[in-house]
Amino acid sequence: EVHLVESGGGLVKPGGSLRLSCAASKLNFSSYSMNWVRQAPGKGLEWVSTITTSGNDKYYADSVKGRFTTSRDNAKNSLYLQMNSLRVEDTAVYYCAAAPIATDAFHFWGQGTMVTVSS
Amino acid sequence: EIVLTQSPGTLSLSPGERATLSCRASQSVTSNFLAWFQQKPGQAPRLVIYGASTRATGIPDRFSGSGSGTDFTLTISRLESEDFAVYYCQQYGPSPKTFGQGTKVEIK
Numbered sequence A: 001e002v003h004l005v006e007s008g009g010g011l012v013k014p015g016g017s018l019r020l021s022c023a024a025s026k027l028n029f030s031s032y033s034m035n036w037v038r039q040a041p042g043k044g045l046e047w048v049s050t051i052t053t054s055g056n057d058k059y060y061a062d063s064v065k066g067r068f069t070t071s072r073d074n075a076k077n078s079l080y081l082q083m084n085s086l087r088v089e090d091t092a093v094y095y096c097a098a099a100p101i102a103t104d105a106f107h108f109w110g111q112g113t114m115v116t117v118s119s
Numbered sequence B: 001e002i003v004l005t006q007s008p009g010t011l012s013l014s015p016g017e018r019a020t021l022s023c024r025a026s027q028s029v030t031s032n033f034l035a036w037f038q039q040k041p042g043q044a045p046r047l048v049i050y051g052a053s054t055r056a057t058g059i060p061d062r063f064s065g066s067g068s069g070t071d072f073t074l075t076i077s078r079l080e081s082e083d084f085a086v087y088y089c090q091q092y093g094p095s096p097k098t099f100g101q102g103t104k105v106e107i108k
Helices: none
Strands: A003-007 A010-012 A018-025 A031-039 A045-051 A058-060 A068-073 A078-083 A092-100 A113-117 B006-009 B010-014 B019-025 B036-039 B046-050 B063-068 B071-077 B084-089 B101-108
Touching: A003 A092, A018 A031, A018 A092, A018 A113, A018 B084, A031 A068, A031 A078, A045 A068, A045 A078, A045 B084, A058 A068, B006 B084, B010 B019, B019 B036, B019 B084, B019 B101, B036 B063, B046 B063, B071 B084
Parallel strands: A010 A113, B010 B101
Antiparallel strands: A003 A018, A018 A078, A031 A045, A031 A092, A045 A058, A068 A078, A092 A113, B006 B019, B019 B071, B036 B046, B036 B084, B063 B071, B084 B101
16 A cells, blocks of 8 residues: 655744655655645645656745755655745645656645644 | 636535535646545545546545536535545646635535
């Protein structure tokens, strides 16, 4: 069974930084584009970022562009989200999601990690 | 950016009834790259439908998706207790891969 596990969440002050990780197992990781999706408390889902299988192409929501950076290490079956200049409105559960190149749909999701930005 | 508008916001139904959820896009969705997710409180979203009409692995056949272009529908033919949840549509064509605001299916 495919397993995605996010880590790295926590409490950070506005303007601070945090690095999230997503470890994948039972997955041919290099055959999946990877995504970050977040959900603010009591709100809906918001797409944050996508990185292609090779890592050569990355896409970001306007709300995080220039502040967040997605990367991956296919040798370690891992996905990362470097979050800088954090704002109160970045407070959310952050999910990683895997999309096979055959369909591009977000078939597999992690359980999420909570990021709280507060002074 | 494609904006997805889901309706209704809340659907109050009884077990055994039929649920019909709508998702309307502000422009045509590329290659019908439209998915539906189910989310229960405290849980991650679960893929239900992709490609507008293909059920994901393990999804029972009471779930069906239809539509193309800008209008899509998720139908649950006979609601069971485990189906009461929030459902989101998403277009996963060219980025940004936007989500609708969600429809809550609650027990009447």
